Amino acid sequence: MHWRYIFFDLDGTLTDPMLGITRSVQYALRHFGIEVTDLCTLCPFIGPPLKDSFREFYGMDDARAEEAIALTREYFAPKGIFENELYAGITELLEELHDGGARIAMATSKPSPFARQIAEHFAIDRYFDLIEGSTLDGSRTTKSEVLRLAVEGLGVQDPARAVMVGDRRFDIEGAASVGIESIGVLYGYGSREELEAAGAGHIVADVGELSRLLTGR
Numbered sequence: 095m096h097w098r099y100i101f102f103d104l105d106g107t108l109t110d111p112m113l114g115i116t117r118s119v120q121y122a123l124r125h126f127g128i129e130v131t132d133l134c135t136l137c138p139f140i141g142p143p144l145k146d147s148f149r150e151f152y153g154m155d156d157a158r159a160e161e162a163i164a165l166t167r168e169y170f171a172p173k174g175i176f177e178n179e180l181y182a183g184i185t186e187l188l189e190e191l192h193d194g195g196a197r198i199a200m201a202t203s204k205p206s207p208f209a210r211q212i213a214e215h216f217a218i219d220r221y222f223d224l225i226e227g228s229t230l231d232g233s234r235t236t237k238s239e240v241l242r243l244a245v246e247g248l249g250v251q252d253p254a255r256a257v258m259v260g261d262r263r264f265d266i267e268g269a270a271s272v273g274i275e276s277i278g279v280l281y282g283y284g285s286r287e288e289l290e291a292a293g294a295g296h297i298v299a300d301v302g303e304l305s306r307l308l309t310g311r
Contacts, residue, residue, distance in 0.1 A: 096310060097275070099250045100191060101241060103260030104202035104209055104227075105140050106282025108184050109216070114170060114177035115140050119147075122165035128152065140283045141262035143203050143228065143235045160232070167230075175208055180216050181281060183301035188221040190309055199224040201244040203237055203264065224248055237268035245272050259304065260284075263292035279304060 105111045116136040123130055130136060139147045144166060148159040191198055198221055202209050206227035213219035226244040228235050234243070241258060250256045258269035261282025269276035270293060277296045278289030289297050298304045305311075 097196070097255055097257040097308065098252075099197050099199070099245075099248055099256035099274075100308065101199050101201045101244055101248075101256070101258045101269075101274075103141075103237075103258075103262070103265045103282075104200055104204055104212065106261035106284070107181075107259055107265075107279055108200070108218070109178050109180050109212065110282075111140060111178045112137065114174035117177060118166045118170040118174040119144075121169040122162045123152070125165050126152075126158070126162070137283055141203065142264055145232070145235065170208070175211060176215065178212065180218070181301055183305065185216075185218060187301060187305045187308070188218055190305070192221040194309065196308075197223050197248055199226065199244045199248050201237065201241045201258065201268070202227045203235070203240065204228065205230045237264040238271040241268040242272050245274070250274075257295075257308075259308075261289075263288050266292035266294045277304065277307065 102108055116133040119136045119139050120130050144163045145159045148154045148162045154162060200209055200222055204227050209227040210225050213225060224244055224247045226240050226247060228240060253273045256274040257277055258265055258274055259277045261279045262284040266276045266278055266289060275295045277298060278294035280286060280299050286297060296307060298307055
């Protein structure tokens with residue numbers, strides 16, 4: 095196994111959160127008189143920090159974006175968090191990496207309490223040495239900030255033996271910002287063009303290909 099330290103994004107990489115996230119955003123937008131019937135149009139919200147997305151896609155200022163985030167969590171915390179599913183093969187991959195001696199961390203833009211709750215819900219928390227995410231108070235939001243904390247927390251001594259796995263450019267750019275390699279996955283919510291433009295070191299089509307790359311088998 096070439097990489098000893100493996101960092102995973104959550105949404106679009108370990109789990110498919112499409113329904114939970116888009117319904118949460120739909121709920122928040124409805125408060126502002128914006129009715130979205132096609133949930134697929136809200137898929138760009140999966141991955142980036144919510145504040146950035148509300149500002150970019152709906153032109154909200156910081157105050158309205160913060161209000162929208164609070165409303166999103168109002169739906170997500172009790173219900174949307176469970177409108178989610180593991181990608182096929184992820185549990186088996188995590189188990190193989192864990193049993194093979196890899197140190198595994200989750201580095202997600204989702205708030206840490208939600209990330210831990212999701213990991214526990216799907217019974218994959220046992221495979222992670224560390225789970226890091228954003229903060230509920232907005233003091234830590236970017237993937238670079240999260241990943242920097244995770245790299246420190248995992249005690250990475252040799253950056254050449256560390257890799258970030260994710261489906262969006264934020265994961266790839268975050269990896270570059272802390273000096274580690276990156277793997278972009280195409281089964282999530284980012285395109286090949288997005289991942290290539292961000293500078294992904296490797297791009298894989300599915301969990302099987304990801305498993306072969308990470309384990310060397």
